[in-house]
Amino acid sequence: MPSAEVLATGTELLSGDLVDTNSARIARALQPLSIPLVQITVVGDDLPRMVAAIRAxxxxxxILIVSGGLGPTVDDVTREAVAEALGRPLIFDPELFESIRARFQAFGFPMPENNRRQAFRPQGSQVxxxxxxxxxGFLVEEGDRVLFALPGVPRELERMLTESVIPYLERRFPPAEAMVWRVxxxxxxxxxxxxERLRDLLKGENPQVGLNAHPGMVDIRIRARGATLEEAAARAEAAVQTIRERLRWAVYGExxxxxxxALIAGLRERGLTLATLERGTLGLLGGRLAAADPESHVFRIGExxxxxxxxxxxxxEAIRRQAGTAVGLAAEVLPEGENFQIAVAMATSxxxxSLQRGHRGPLPHAAEWAANAAMGLLWRWLQEAP
Incomplete structure (x- = not known):
């Protein structure tokens, strides 16, 4: 089974000015191919470091997928780095140059001279x-290995992944075994x-089960392998059922x-309505519920x-009575020295x-905790109510 890596390039990713979302896109695209992504590396716009990272x-x-560094400016050095790392000269591609110029003409702009740099690619590469x-972008086949270079603009990268990279990988690396992912x-x-409740599953090898914690929530990721897709799916499904049996009310979806x-769907199924009241939460609780129920079938008011x-x-209870809803939900985040105190409650007839907890961290993180804690409190009530 081949393994894949991503090399995300750009000094802006290291400075914190920009969050790398492309690597997540690539990881999701590889999953249906049963190609595991084993490493993500981030490197700045530094030619020697990029060359070393590519070689490693x-x-x-x-499989190596490089994102970014294909623009026309002097700090876009992915072309040069790939050529040097693989020991290939850069060549000028006249047809590629004309296609770039035609694209500018289609946009109604003259092509700047520096965009000529984008018509260079490593010798032997494919556009x-x-x-x-x-x-x-371009791809370079190097023995039993292949490198893809894609632009860093997310919508361009995603389109090229879908239309070019994934079809190539499907032909070149047909899966030796099937894989199924569930969350x-x-x-x-x-x-x-x-x-503690899933200790045996977390120690297993097939399926592999792992936890990913968020404020007030935990995702359980499952990767199952099998000789056929049906076999892998059956193993994943067995793990999901075990998780649901052991965690019961805590599971809200997949x-x-x-x-x-999940809350809006569960309340609507029972014919219940909801109102919220919050303070110090940046409006996250009501905002998220309103977005999930744009036609206000369930969520009537958020203050x-x-x-x-x-x-x-x-x-x-006060907001429930004021709005005339079946359920009232309240959340509050109060500063307490350098920390915060979170309090949430729900009321019905x-x-x-209610529950309270302390929180150490910035206000946005505390607000997210409060919103999720309030929804968790209501979700548990929904699952346990007769």
Whole structure:
């Protein structure tokens, strides 16, 4: 089975000015091919460092995907780095040059002279067309290995992945075994508790099970292998069912499902309506619920106040009565020295539930914790209610 690596280039990725989202796109694109992504490396616009990183990656893995550095400016050095790392000269491609110039003409602009640099590529490489941008990519076959160079603009990279890179990989590296990925989403149960309940699964090799913690939530990632797709899917499904049995109410969905989507669906199924009241949360709780219910089938009103005049459980009951909804949800984040105190509560006609916790970290992180804790409290009630 071939392994793949990503080399994300750009000094802006190292300075924190830009977040690398391209590597995640590439990882997701490789999953259906059963090609494991084993390493992601980030390197700045430094030719010697980039050359060293390319050589190291090509020595380790059969597939290397380089993102960024294909623009027309002097700090776009991916072409030069690939050529030097693989011991190939850069050649000027007249046809590629004309296609770049034609693209500018189609945009209604004259081509700047420095865009001529984009018509150079390593000798023996193959052009990867860029249907929506001016920076063409290329691939280089080096024995049993292959390198892809793609532009760093996310929508251009994603289009070239879909139309050129993935079809090439499907032909060149047909899977020796099938792989299936599943993600189980949980809320309101701590990572340590989940780790204890799934200890045997986390130690297993097939399927491989891992945890990924977020504020107030934990994702459980499953990768199962098999001689056939059906066999791999069956192993993944068995793991999912075991997880659901052991974690019960904490599981709110799978795949890309969000807690607010699960809550809105669960409340609507029961014919229940919801209102929220929050303070110090940056409006995250009501904002997320409103986005998940744009037609207001369930979420009727969300208020953000400068302070709550009463305890969160009383605030939840007050907003429930004010809005005439079945459920009221309240969340508050209060500064406490250098830290924050988070308090959330829910109220129905049958009573209320609440929880509190301290938080060390910036306000946006505390606000996310509060929103997720409130939704987790309501989700658990939904699962446990008769």
């Amino acid at each position: 990656a090509m020595a380790r893995s059969e 990867i067309p860029n249907p929506i941008g001016t920076a063409p 189980v989403r949980t809320i309101g149960m701590g990572e340590s508790v989940i780790d 795949g890309t499902c969000t807690p607010e989507e 953000v106040r400068s302070r709550l005049v009463t305890a969160p459980e009383h605030a939840a 049958e009573g209320s539930r």
